[in-house]
Amino acid sequence: MTDLSKHKLELDYPCDWEYKVVIRKENEIKDIIKDVIDQREHNITPSKQSSQGKFTSHTLKMEVNDEKDRQDIYKQLGEHKDIKMVI
Numbered sequence: 257m258t259d260l261s262k263h264k265l266e267l268d269y270p271c272d273w274e275y276k277v278v279i280r281k282e283n284e285i286k287d288i289i290k291d292v293i294d295q296r297e298h299n300i301t302p303s304k305q306s307s308q309g310k311f312t313s314h315t316l317k318m319e320v321n322d323e324k325d326r327q328d329i330y331k332q333l334g335e336h337k338d339i340k341m342v343i
Contacts, residue, residue: 267268273326275316275333276303276343283338285314293318311340 279285285300298318305312316333320326333342 267279267323269322270319272317273320274321274328275334276313277316277339278311281305281310281312285312288336288338289316292336293329313324
């Protein structure tokens, strides 16, 4: 098995990037994403619902400018009070 932690991800920036965002079903994904990325152009697509119906996942696709931008967005999404998980 290959240990991917030893390899650096090489991307040509700017590029499109997808984040998988998991939230509680009662929360509104559009409001959450607006809190994090404000007016940046993006696309949100519903993905799946948990087996017990408590959570929903969504794919957030947007252009990232560089490695720092990509990681900053990931961190901000992960720190948002209404987001359960970011992949």
